[in-house]
Amino acid sequence: MTKQTLTxxxxxxIVTLGGFVFGLDAAIISGTIRYITAEFGLSDxxxxxxxxxxxLGAIFGxxxxxxxxxxxxxxxxxxxIAVVYLISALGSAFANNFTVLLLARFIGGLAFISISVxxxxxxxxxxxxxxxxxxxxNQLMMVIGLSGAYFISYGLVQSVAPGETEIWGLAIWRVMFATEILPVLIWAGLLFTIAESPRWLLMHGQREQAKQVIFSVNDPASAAAALEDMEANLASHKNELAEDKPLKLTFAPKYRKVLLLGIAIATAQGFTGMNAILFYAPVVFEQLGSGVHGAFEQTTYIGVCGFIFTLAAIFLVDKLGRRPLLIMGLAAILASHLLCWYGFSSASYEISQRTLDNVPVSMDASKLEPHIGKTFDSDIALKTLxxxxxxxxxxxxxxxxVIESSVTMNATVILFGIFAxxxxxxxxxxxxxxxxxxxxxxxxxxxxxxxxxxxxTSISSYLVQHLFPWQLNTIGAAGTFLMYGMFAAIPLLVVALFLPETKNKSIEDIEKTLVSEA
Known part of the structure; x- marks a missing residue:
């Protein structure tokens, strides 16, 4: 590995440590859900x-x-962005009411633009x-951050007795939010050591600095050509940018194919429901009858699974190419959601003495005694009771x-579908x-x-996250997974029809292909 490659x-x-912070910030909420819902009396x-x-904050950001x-x-x-993350972490950990927590989480969302930057x-x-x-x-670091959040939540929940909501004299959810502070500080410090983008430097007339950066990250044989390509590309757009603003240019007819592909791919990432799984993981696994502690344990497997497959994607993306991986993945997502839909739609629930015995002593199980022997054909009916x-x-x-001790379902099929x-x-x-x-x-x-x-993708992710509790209690788990599956079908078609292979091509060459064909 050359010095330039190492640089x-x-x-x-360093910059993808922001992905780790993003993953930690995004997923840590999953461990707090049952606690903040109870403490602040939150509706769906x-x-x-x-x-x-x-x-929502990311949308504004x-x-x-x-x-x-x-x-x-x-x-x-x-x-x-790192400073904004820090403000959010502190605000979330010390929130004394729903409004403060909501504001702190919103501010954190403003920092989610770290992914696009x-x-x-x-x-x-x-x-x-x-x-x-x-x-x-960047995605791998996000997954590591997600995994870290799940293991932190699981470790903290395992440290307290069933039904307990405090650890070390603090509300357990406050400790969960506070774990983000140290990684943010480390990331912020390291960012001062990176170079500026050479394209940005060229755009602002700093050619010598841009040249230094380009030669520091490219082999000498290709560095000069890379600099020449960047300058030629920026020059070709100079008149265009002088006449039109980038926002207006984005919707010009010649960029229609770029827009179609970008929107299809972005909506697929959001509307296929990954954030429902990531942010509500313990809630999702509770629907399988895993119990509270079991559900937190299973969330840790999400991070491990995501890490393994992201690692595989990193090794294959420049070998097999972007197009085949995307087509195979979207097809598998569609099939996985259909499998989950089938599993949940076949489930039934029965209140029994075992159900009452499974309820922690700190909760009043006697209220369920009049309902012993009642059977329900959906999770919606049980939750209504x-x-x-x-x-x-x-x-x-x-x-x-209650779900843990009353459900009858093929949990193996659903678990396979979720992890697939x-x-x-x-x-x-x-x-x-x-x-x-x-x-x-x-x-x-x-x-x-x-x-x-x-x-x-932020808008689609926001809608998925915002509506998931309502969906789960209104159309049920089966209907929710069926809906997510349908949102994989259209992007799959668009990608199969219009996406060219982009591996080993410069941004300038890809632009020539897509824009000339638009």
Missing amino acids: ACQYAL MELGTVVSAPS LFLAGKMADLFGRKKTLII TSMYIGEVSPPQLRGKLVSF LAETYEHKDAKLIEGY FIGAFHFSIGPIMWVLISEISPNAIRSVAIPFFALT
Whole structure:
């Protein structure tokens, strides 16, 4: 490995630590759900609001991402983002009511633009032969962050007795949120050591600095050509950018194919439901009868599964290419959701003495005695009974214990479907979306196109997160998974028909292919 390759990898590793922070911040909420719901007495829609608040914040943040990245530079923008993450972590850990927690989570969402800015930065710093792996590494770091959040939550829950909500004299959910603080501080410090994007430097007339960066991350034989290509590309867009703003150019007819592909890929990442699994993981596994502690244990497997398949994608994305991985992954996602739909639609529930015995002593199981022997053909009917029998706070805490001891279902089929979905997502649309939007976005509209595609996936992710509790209690688990499966079908068709292979091509060459064919 050459010195230049090591430098490119070093820069990529540092900026993708933001992916780790993102994953930790995004998934740690999954461990807090049952506790904040009980403490603040949250309704389904209020819970959906606080869980989805970061995605809503990201939507607002993405309107500024491109302008900030162009005005301040990619490096300074990432440093600002790290500070915002820190404010969010502190606010979440010390929130004393629902409104403060909601605001802190929303502020954290403003920092979620780190994902699009990181993809932009790596795409502009990395040599073509490394770009796929290095951009995908961002997804790997996100998965490691997600895994860290799940293991932290599981470890904390295992440290307290069933029904207990405090550890070390603090509410357990506050400790969960506080674990984000140290990683954010480390990331912020390391960001000061990276170079600025050479494209940004050229755009601002700093040719010598840009040349130094390009020669530091490219082999000498290709560095001069890379600099020449960047300058030629920027020059070709100079008149275009002088006459039209990037926002207007983004929707020009010649970029229609770029927009179609970007929107299809971005919506697939959001609407196929991964964030419902990631952010509500313990709740999802409770629907299988895993119990509270069992559900937290199973969430740790999500991170392990995601890590393995993301690692596989990183090794294969520059060998097999983006197109085949994406097509295989979307097809597998569709099949996985249909399998989950079948499993949940076949489930039944019966209240028995075993159900009462499984409820922790701290909760009043006697209220269920009049219902012993009752059978329900859906999770919706059972949850309706609990809502009618208990106060909202108690119903949410007892739900997992009741489902665990009353459900009859083929949990193996559903578990296989869930983990097949997780694997397929992290093998394809998860990491490859960020690679592709970085590659297919032409230089003239990059500062708008990449945040726009990130905005699209943020909106779809926000809707999934916000509506999931309501969906689960309104159309049930079966209907929810069926809906997610259908959202994989259309992007699969668009990708199969219109996406060219982009591996080992420069951004300039990809632009020539897509724009000339548009």
